[in-house]
Amino acid sequence: MSDPEAGGRALITGTGAVTPLGTGVENFWDAALHGKSGIGEITLFDPSPYPSRIAGECWDFDPTDFISKKQARRMDRFAQLGIAAGIQAAESAGIVDLIRERPERVAIVMGSGIGGLSTWEREYRVLNERGAGRVSPFLITMMVPNMAAGQLAIFLGATGPSQCPVLACATGGEAIAEGLELIRRKDADVVIAGSSEAPITPLSMAGFCAIRAVSRRNDDPARASRPFDEGRDGFVMSEGAGALVLESEEHAERRGAEPISAVAGYGRTTDAYHVTAPDEDGRGVERAMVHAFEDSGLDPEEVGHVNAHATATPTGDGPETKAIARVVPQALVSGTKSMTGHSFGAIGATEGIMCAMAIKHKVVPPTINLEKLADDCEELNYVGSEPIETPDLKAAISNSMGFGGHNVVIAFTSVE
Numbered sequence: 001m002s003d004p005e006a007g008g009r010a011l012i013t014g015t016g017a018v019t020p021l022g023t024g025v026e027n028f029w030d031a032a033l034h035g036k037s038g039i040g041e042i043t044l045f046d047p048s049p050y051p052s053r054i055a056g057e058c059w060d061f062d063p064t065d066f067i068s069k070k071q072a073r074r075m076d077r078f079a080q081l082g083i084a085a086g087i088q089a090a091e092s093a094g095i096v097d098l099i100r101e102r103p104e105r106v107a108i109v110m111g112s113g114i115g116g117l118s119t120w121e122r123e124y125r126v127l128n129e130r131g132a133g134r135v136s137p138f139l140i141t142m143m144v145p146n147m148a149a150g151q152l153a154i155f156l157g158a159t160g161p162s163q164c165p166v167l168a169c170a171t172g173g174e175a176i177a178e179g180l181e182l183i184r185r186k187d188a189d190v191v192i193a194g195s196s197e198a199p200i201t202p203l204s205m206a207g208f209c210a211i212r213a214v215s216r217r218n219d220d221p222a223r224a225s226r227p228f229d230e231g232r233d234g235f236v237m238s239e240g241a242g243a244l245v246l247e248s249e250e251h252a253e254r255r256g257a258e259p260i261s262a263v264a265g266y267g268r269t270t271d272a273y274h275v276t277a278p279d280e281d282g283r284g285v286e287r288a289m290v291h292a293f294e295d296s297g298l299d300p301e302e303v304g305h306v307n308a309h310a311t312a313t314p315t316g317d318g319p320e321t322k323a324i325a326r327v328v329p330q331a332l333v334s335g336t337k338s339m340t341g342h343s344f345g346a347i348g349a350t351e352g353i354m355c356a357m358a359i360k361h362k363v364v365p366p367t368i369n370l371e372k373l374a375d376d377c378e379e380l381n382y383v384g385s386e387p388i389e390t391p392d393l394k395a396a397i398s399n400s401m402g403f404g405g406h407n408v409v410i411a412f413t414s415v416e
Helices: 025-033 068-072 077-093 096-101 117-130 139-143 148-158 171-184 202-210 249-254 283-296 314-327 342-363
Strands: 010-019 106-111 190-197 242-248 261-270 304-305 332-334 395-402 406-413
Touching: 010 077, 010 171, 010 190, 010 249, 025 139, 025 148, 025 342, 068 261, 068 304, 077 096, 077 106, 077 117, 077 148, 077 190, 077 242, 096 261, 106 171, 117 202, 117 304, 148 190, 171 190, 171 202, 171 342, 171 395, 171 406, 190 342, 202 342, 242 249, 242 342, 249 314, 249 406, 261 342, 283 406, 304 342, 314 395, 342 395, 342 406
Parallel strands: 106 190, 304 332, 304 395
Antiparallel strands: 010 242, 010 261, 190 242, 261 406, 395 406
């Protein structure tokens, strides 16, 4: 049985999300359970010259729902998304007034894999077309990746430690792991942990098209992201942000908070194999899963659900399924990027929220577009197009695998 004192856990008392499935965790979660797709034709720029013209935009997001127009103009879109998710999380946890009372005990860990790419692209065009004197004085503060963390701290008044993990597509998982460590070390009573990304730009899309990593199923966007499916032809780029409020058990109990679930532990490894592909047998992510169980005190048999990284690429899906088959073959496996697309640095945070909600509501989200299992993927307990009710679900893991060979696995448990 699991040992909740193995490394010390943190309770999740609030969440916030901005995703292609909707703004707000309630909208995000409801759309996921109904198997909706957030993928469509790109509107953030003219995609007509590109072989891939689809993405998962945050279609209903308006930054002025959270910050002023003036503030929004001085933030890159990735920071707007991150601050919106962080504000939602703080409000849902009921900690806004608490932050004002003891700001030094509240930490921020808000990562981003890329940072202000759209600002960089825009201002580089200004430099070339209009000269150095016309470059925005806000270029630097809009571009650097730590600005979602910095702006959120300023907005909420949190003066505890703040960090910005940068670990490609494993960034969100890394943020949650670091948030847990801040609680364990008693560096903070409360941590807002998450990540944000806004990579849907002309240069970014050109780069991923050049390496043939993205789907070209432009005529059917909703069916383009196909984890584990034999018809997959690459991932679908998306944007978004997620944030989780982590609290020490003592602090949450003292203020009467009602936790959603808990972060019980994590595992982190590096493949040291290739800059974009995991090792072919999935040994790196396997070790990360094992470390997460050791850190959390969980027995692998206790894990009922895996939110797989599952980007819908031949190089990534197969090795991950091999690892899952060796470690937690009994678990229900979901590939939720089939609905959200792949938001790079942000995805670990939003998929972490998926795990927390699955445990709370005892239901595992679906994997849409999985029609025929690819030959290179192991036979597992895949969740198909409908969610599965799991009344006994008490533990789940979220896998994140980033370019450079980074693996982060987060273990979530119920609070019972």
